[in-house]
Amino acid sequence: MRDRLSFRYLEPVFFAGLFDDPLLLVQIRPLGKSCLFDCGQIHHLAKRVLKGVTALFISHAHMDHFMGIDTFIRHNHVAPKTIDIFGPPGLAHKLASKLAGYDWNLTEPYWCSFRVHEVQADRIADYLLPGPEGFTCRFEGDRPRRDKHIYGNDYLQVEAELCDHKIPMLIFRVSERPAFLLDEAKIERAGLVRGGWLRDLKKLFHQGALARGPLAVMRSSGLGSIEEVVEDVTALYETIRRDLIPASIGYVTDLGFTEENLAKVGSLMAGVTLLVCECSFLAADREKARNSHHLCTADLIYLVERLRPKYVLPVHASKSYLGKGRLLYGELEMPAGVTLIRLPERLTPRPLLACEVPKLGETVSYNAEENLEYGRSKP
Ligand SMILES: [Zn+2]
Numbered sequence: 446m447r448d449r450l451s452f453r454y455l456e457p458v459f460f461a462g463l464f465d466d467p468l469l470l471v472q473i474r475p476l477g478k479s480c481l482f483d484c485g486q487i488h489h490l491a492k493r494v495l496k497g498v499t500a501l502f503i504s505h506a507h508m509d510h511f512m513g514i515d516t517f518i519r520h521n522h523v524a525p526k527t528i529d530i531f532g533p534p535g536l537a538h539k540l541a542s543k544l545a546g547y548d549w550n551l552t553e554p555y556w557c558s559f560r561v562h563e564v565q566a567d568r569i570a571d572y573l574l575p576g577p578e579g580f581t582c583r584f585e586g587d588r589p590r591r592d593k594h595i596y597g598n599d600y601l602q603v604e605a606e607l608c609d610h611k612i613p614m615l616i617f618r619v620s621e622r623p624a625f626l627l628d629e630a631k632i633e634r635a636g637l638v639r640g641g642w643l644r645d646l647k648k649l650f651h652q653g654a655l656a657r658g659p660l661a662v663m664r665s666s667g668l669g670s671i672e673e674v675v676e677d678v679t680a681l682y683e684t685i686r687r688d689l690i691p692a693s694i695g696y697v698t699d700l701g702f703t704e705e706n707l708a709k710v711g712s713l714m715a716g717v718t719l720l721v722c723e724c725s726f727l728a729a730d731r732e733k734a735r736n737s738h739h740l741c742t743a744d745l746i747y748l749v750e751r752l753r754p755k756y757v758l759p760v761h762a763s764k765s766y767l768g769k770g771r772l773l774y775g776e777l778e779m780p781a782g783v784t785l786i787r788l789p790e791r792l793t794p795r796p797l798l799a800c801e802v803p804k805l806g807e808t809v810s811y812n813a814e815e816n817l818e819y820g821r822s823k824p
Contacts, residue, residue, distance in 0.1 A: 450692070450718065450719060450755075450756060451692045451718050451719075451755060452621060452692045452718070453621055453624055453691075453692065454473060454474055454475055454600040454601065454621050454622075455471055455472065455473060455474070455600070455601060455619065455621055455692070455694070456471070456472040456474055457469060457470070457471050457472075457694055457719060457721070458470045458471075458472060459721065459758060459760065459788065460486075460487070460489075460490055460792065461485060461486050461760065461761075461788075461792055462788050462789045462790050462791040462792040462793075463759070463760065463762050463770050463773070463787075463788040463789065463790050463791075464762050464763075464764050464766070464767050464770070464790050464791060465485065465486040465791060465792055465793075466483075466485025466486040466509040466510065466512070466513070466761070467482075467483050467485045467509075467510065467698055467723070467760050467761045468481070468482075468483055468484065468485045468486060468487055468490075468513065469481070469482040469483065469694075469696055469721055469760075470482075470490075470494065470498075471601070471619055471694060472497075473598070473600050473601060475599075475600055476499075476598070476599075476600065477497065478497050478498070478499045479494070479497050479498050479499070480498065480499065480500045480501070480502065480596075480601070480603070480619065481495075481498045481500075481501050481502070481517075482502045482504070482617060482696045483502070483503060483504055483510045483511075483696075483698070484501070484503065484510065484511055484512070484513035484514045484516075484517055485509055485510055485512070485513055486513065486792075486793075487513030487516045487517060488513070488516055489792070489793045490516075492520045495516070495517055495520040495521060496520060496521060496524065498517070498521075498528070499528065499529070499598075500528070500529040500530070500531065500596055500603075501514075501517065501528060501529070501530045501531070502530075502531045502532070502596075502603065502605075502615070502617050502696075503530065503531070503532035503533075503536060503615075504532075504533075504614050504615050504616070504617070504696070504698055504699070505532075505533055505610055505612055505613070505614035505615070505699070506532070506533070506535070506536060506539050506612075507610075507612075507699070509761075510698070510699075511539070514540065514543065515543065518544070521557050522556060522557050522576055523553070523555075523556055523557065523576075524556075524557050525555040525556070525557065526557055526558075527557070527558045527559070527560055528557060528558075528559050528560070529560050529562060529596065530559055530560070530561045530562070531561075531562045531564055531595055531596060531603075531605065531615070532561065532562075532563060532564065532615065533563065533564065533607065533612070533613040533614055533615050534563045534564075534565055534570075534613055535563070535613075536561055536563055537561040537563055537570075537572035537574075537582055537584075538582070540559065540561055540574065540582075541572075541574060541580070541581070541582035544574065544580040545580075549579035549580060550579075552576060552577055552578070552579055553577065554577045555577075556576030556577050557576045558573060558574060558575040558576050558577075559573075559574040559576075559580070560572070560573050560574075560585075561573075561574065561582075562595065564590070564595055564605050564607065564615055565590070565607065566590070566607055567589065567590055568587045568588060568589050568590050569587070569588045569590050569595065570584070570586075570587050570588075571584075571585040571586055571587075571588065572584055572585060573585050592604075593605060593606060593618075593713060597622075599622060599651075600621065600622055601619055601620065601621055601622060602619075602620050602622060603617055603618070603619050603620075604617070604618045604620070604713060605617050605618075605713075606709045606710075606712070606713045607709075608700045608701075608705075608706045608709050608710070609700065609701055609703060609705065609706055609738070610699050610700045610701060610738045611701070611737075611738045614699065614700060616695070616696065616697045616700065616709070616710060616713060616714070617695070617696045618693055618694070618695050618696075618713050618714060618717060619693060619694045619696070620691050620692070620693035620694075621691040621692050621693065622691065623689070623691050624689075624691075625647045625650045625651065625686075626686060626687035626689055627643070627685055627686060627687060628685060628686065628687040628688075631684060631685045631686075631687075632685045635684050635685055636664055636665050637662055637663065637664055637665070637685065638663040638664065638665050638670040639663075640662075640663040640670075642660060642661060642662045642663060645660060646660060646678070646681070646682060649678060650682065655678045655679045655682055656678070656679055657678070658675070658676055658677060658678040658679075659674050659675055659676045659678065660674070660675050660678045660681065661673070661674050661675075662674075662675050662681070690716060692718040692719075693716075693717045693718050693719075694717065694718065694719045694720075694721060695713070695714040695717040695719070695720045695721065695722070695752075695754070696721050697710060697714065697720070697721070697722045697723060697748075698721075698722065698723030698760065698761050699723050699725070699738065699739050699740070699761070700723075700738060700739075700740070701735070701738030701739075702734065702735065702740060702741075702744045707748075710748060710752075711751055711752070714748075714752050714754075715752060716752075716753075717752060717754045718754060718755050718756065719754060719755065719756040719757075719758065720748070720749065720752060720754040720756070720757050720758070721758045721760055722740070722745055722748065722757065722758070722759060722760065723739060723740050723759075723760060723761040724740055724741070724742055724744075724745045724759035724760070724761070724762060724773060724777070725737075725739035725740060725741065725761060725762060725763045726739060726740070726741040726742070726763055727741060727742055727766070727772060727773060727776060728741050728742045728743040728776055730763075731743065731744075733763075739763075742759075742773060742776035742777055743776075745757070745759060745777065746776075746777065746778070746779075749779060749780065749783055750780055753780070753782065753783065754783060755782070755783065755784065756783070756784050756785075756786055757777075757779060757783055757784070757785050757786065758786045758788070759773065759774075759777060759785075759788075760788065767790065768790070770790045774787060
């Protein structure tokens with residue numbers, strides 16, 4: 446997953462193993478920043494990684510997707526910034542309750558604030574939890590939601606859909622912003638001549654100002670090239686741009702295999718480049734999947750056959766299969782043109798047992814290579 450797959454600006458990094466609580470980091474290379482999807486097993490991420498997260502997206506607040514938020518807060522709360530957190534209805538109260546579990550009598554005026562955006566079907570409700578005030582939760586207001594878009598910057602946009610997991614949960618699609626790309630053959634067919642106007646057109650594109658127009662272009666004529674003023678610059682760009690569907694990532698976990706959910710996944714995730722999808726159970730345990738509103742291997746294959754992503758990353762397998770990851774992968778036969786990406790069962794070493802650490806009374810010293818050396822203390 447550390448190669449670029451088909452991405453221009455984005456680099457997805459899945460920070461968990463097949464059986465770990467899920468955690469998808471999407472790095473935005475030109476910005477040196479990232480977006481984080483879910484807060485599962487997070488303790489092994491470097492502080493530098495977590496400090497670079499500008500927006501956090503929570504699918505739902507089951508413990509295995511949300512408990513890592515404490516680590517996230519710990520690494521960010523004394524930095525002067527506001528972090529956007531998107532999640533299903535009720536998330537602001539849950540975050541406020543978590544934060545209220547600590548004492549905040551030593552806050553400073555420059556501390557971080559969290560702005561929680563609760564995504565509902567027809568609106569987004571915004572809440573502010575200001576660090577300088579000890580993270581008390583304040584309702585800021587409702588915004589109507591006219592489409593699936595919930596977040597964006599110069600390099601990506603995030604869309605979301607509310608699905609059912611016996612509680613409301615969100616699925617997310619992260620798409621790269623279209624790049625400024627020109628088709629030489631189309632420029633020629635349109636009778637245009639390359640020149641400084643293309644630089645101006647690119648500038649307008651990056652400013653999101655194509656509609657501002659007009660633009661003086663160079664057109665070929667029998668006498669050479671002549672200047673011509675084009676009023677509709679948006680249409681001009683549409684005529685000469687290269688057709689390229691922006692690469693995208695779908696993040697789907699956890700949801701029930703219901704008709705309504707499938708219609709929503711089908712509509713939001715169609716044509717997605719990389720599908721990161723929960724696959725909790727083996728096909729034989731379909732009933733367990735149905736009872737808990739999760740997916741099994743047969744469900745994932747059903748989705749892949751309809752969505753036809755270029756890459757599929759199954760995640761969040763049930764810990765009851767620990768040590769049997771090969772059984773899950775064995776059932777995930779992908780259709781032609783779809784590449785299955787495999788994860789290690791666990792990304793980090795398993796937790797320590799008491800017999801694996803030095804006994805109390807033993808000394809611990811560090812050598813020059815920073816390797817641990819244990820020696821019994823002298824009496
Ligand atoms: Zn869940």
